[in-house]
Amino acid sequence: MFNDNLEERHNLSIDRIKEISQNAELDNEELARFYMYEAKFIVKLDELYNFCKSGKLNDYSLEELQKLNKSLYEELDPKLYDTCYGNPKYTCGIFGEDLGRLLSFLYVELRGLIVLAFEARLDEMVALQELFIECYLFGNNVNELKDAIYWYVSDYSDDLIEERIKELLDPDEDFATRIIMDSDLTDLRYLYKFGEYITDNELKTAKYLNSLSDEEINSMARTFTEGYRKGFELTGKDITKKKTVNIRFCLGFERLVREEIKEFAKIGLKPTIYRAAYNSINKTISGAKVGYYGAIANKQFEYDHKQDYALYFNNDFVERKLGATRLAYEKYKDLASVHGGPAVMEVFGETPFEPENNDFSYKLSDKQQKMIVKFSNEASAIVNNYIKGEERSFTIIAYPTPEIGDKFEEIFAETVKINTLDYDKYKTIQEKIIDALDRAKYVEVKGQNGNTTDIKVSIMKVNNPDKETVFENCLADVNIPLGETFTSPVLKGTTGRINVSSVFLNDLKFTNLTVDLKDGFVTDYSCDNFKGEDAGMEKGREMFKANVLYNHETLPMGEFAIGTNTTAYVMANKYDIVYKLPILIVEKMGPHFALGDTCYDRAEDVKVYNPNGKEIISRDNEVSILRKSNPDKAYYNCHTDITIPYDEIGNITVVDYDNNRTDIIRNGRFVLEGTLSLNDPFNE
Structure with missing residues (x-):
């Protein structure tokens, strides 16, 4: 994926970023402060990448893992959001609307380095590091910054789209599956291997599922997998032609997911399990919660950046993405033909989010709204040509999480009753x-x-x-x-x-x-x-x-x-x-x-x-x-x-x-x- 000479590019970019972290040579003091701050974050994530790659993460105690996880996400705490570079209102207040929104976008994209470090995706990390350096060199030149971001997104979208589609279709893309199947799930340190934000909610969910009997877990898993099988049967579709099923869930439910994987294996299906979108490109491909996901550190932050792709979304980009989607599905057409569709576990219990309107966020223009409709229609048609609607099915179920309150265990039991x-x-x-x-x-x-x-x-x-x-x-x-x-x-x-x-x-x-x-x-x-x-x-x-x-x-x-x-x-x-x-x-x-x-x-x-x-x-x-x-x-x-x-x-x-x-x-x-x-x- 991406280009050759990856290690060399990685070393060169990190060395330059380390220099910037110590001294950003920019006339604008506030801009220098921004780039030094972000450079230090990138250096920290490079250290995390090497740490994860070495296997030393496995030696961390639960307390050490919790401290690490908090340090990666704490700046998105809603209490700190008023002075966070991820808040477009804050950055625009410092740098003006045009430059402020661009820098806030860059901040968001760089946060994708967290999960990339855990998965050791050096190619994508290097691409982001090089984007950061390029933006730094352009200083406060808004037009040059826009062009740099546009060409980064455009040039790398082909590879990212192919990677995303492969994750959906290929069971050998098994980063999450290996964690689920190989970990001791009674040792809650496993939750921190995913790289997602982990709160008491995910920990308590995992603890509760560990407290249930094998019979209870098996029954819940069979309800799920049998619903999937019946979906094929009732519509006259042949499930024996299918080899994979895409499992989607919220972290904390791994004990149940493990049993579901075993049950799916009995009907000849292997899991594909991939991460929910972690950057702007992925969100325009598949949506923020399509995949597995942890806690959301700040829902207002997510809402403020929901339409960030308005920065670069135009007809040329649409055509390029559609072309990349066609090529990727053609490349993996054999895997697509045996893919059965999604098996989704939703969760509930959180307080419904009521967003605040942020006038400084990117918003799609009327023209872009029409383009996104066009892209969505044509992309769906491409997918349907390879994963045919008349041959696939799905199932979906929901369970509460501890966020629902003190009666969580009662509500969970009632939900199981409702599901059966x-x-x-x-x-x-x-x-x-x-x-x-x-x-x-x-x-x-x-x-x-x-x-x-x-x-x-x-x-x-x-x-x-x-x-x-x-x-x-x-x-x-x-x-x-x-x-x-x-x-x-x-x-x-x-x-x-x-x-x-x-x-x-x-x-x-x-x-x-x-x-x-x-x-x-x-x-x-x-x-x-x-x-x-x-x-x-x-x-x-x-x-x-x-x-x-x-x-x-x-x-x-x-x-x-x-x-x-x-x-x-x-x-x-x-x-x-x-x-x-x-x-x-x-x-x-x-x-x-x-x-x-x-x-x-x-x-x-x-x-x-x-x-x-x-x-x-x-x-x-x-x-x-x-x-x-x-x-x-x-x-x-x-x-x-x-x-x-x-x-x-x-x-x-x-x-x-x-x-x-x-x-x-x-x-x-x-x-x-x-x-x-x-x-x-x-x-x-």
Whole structure:
């Protein structure tokens, strides 16, 4: 990867950086202070690289490892963030907006050296060291600095993209797998081998899992891997053609992951496990939390730099990245053809993050927003050409972490219970709901208790009710826990308003979120996250557009569903953790509406059947069907569920073609015959 003469380049760059760390020969005193500070950090990371490479890290005590870990991440402590070079507001206050934002970007990229040192990725370390020296030589020349950063990102993105794709597909890229399988997991020093930020949360998670019996761990692992296997079985896909599965998780869960790796091996699958994005390039490739990850030292810091790629994102860069993606997948096409898809373990328990708006952060221009949509669409099409949607599957499950509070162990046990609810009981109940929904011309959803939801959702017509259905009976397979019936709604006629008092979407908390739709497409949206009538509303709109619409001007409603997992809802309210739960569980706790692609995206032609043998015919909508005539317009490459809790639902009513009305939920409770037992948890 990268260039030859790596050791020579490494030695030359480190020698120069050591000189800068002692004396930055710049006229601007503040700028000299910045470069000396960063040079000392780079020298420290070079020492860490050599230390890790020597194997001496294995001799450190737990206390020494904790001290080392803290020293690497402590400057990102929220209490220190006001005077941190990673804060664009701070650097812009010192150096002015143009230079300040560039230096803050450089600060962020250099933090990637931490994980590179642990993995001994000398090539990437040298590239960053050389970038630092080049930037130093340009001093406060903003244009030269921009060019240096642009060409660094452009020149190295080809190699980084190839490396990222190889990590996804090749089980021999096993840095994390070896730690998980070879370490004594009762010796918590292993957590510090990953190089991620480790807090009490990760330590307590690992300790708790170590306290569970082998039977409990084995049962949890089988629930996960069996859900993955069923995902292939229920969609008629041949899992025996697959050789790898991509496992994604939060550090602390290694004992469970180890057992899952063993269970996957029984069905012929080897793990690919790679790190979540650690620099700007990787974040534009795969997203910040796609992979394994530790604690986030400062969420505001992450939010402030979420759109840093606005610095260099242009049409030439897009075309280069797409070309590199094609070449990489072609190079690893044999590995891609046997890749089965992701197996994801989410976590919950943290206090929902409500970001502060930072006016000095980079933001995508309107033109760049269109470019990122183009890139996302075309990159997804490339991936689908090699890891075909009609041949792959996935599974996803969630567990709490100790951050959730003093009742962590109780909540964990309750979550395991929720993840293993009675399959047959829910299958029968949800069939009753689906039978009613299959008669619908549209479904009416209205709010109560201050919720202003008022929407009609158009439903595909069933012409052969003995053999066809429009709602999927979602049980414990790819999407754990069980407890929902969902469809791809007809967009025409799907009109009205969705409102929810508080909801956690894509790691961000939205307060009093309102979304208006007409004929299935978003026409307006607002939230109350930011103060100030006009300025606050605009900032809220920006947050929603960037993090839910993913910079599209609008999105269609890709899914309408009714969650039936009242056990999860009651548990969440009992422990007052409703707004700490991931959407994976929340979507089962009331009706939800997904903005973006349908649940069947890129696999619409694969026939899917409910357990009763009926084919689910509503796999397409008016947008996804464009794949046959105008593929570039068929997908948005996003899907975000917005769930309304039961206590905010006034009614969910089926209206059939004769205008007969049948309530499924009234005043937050199930009233349809055959479903009343779903209300039992409310009464316990």
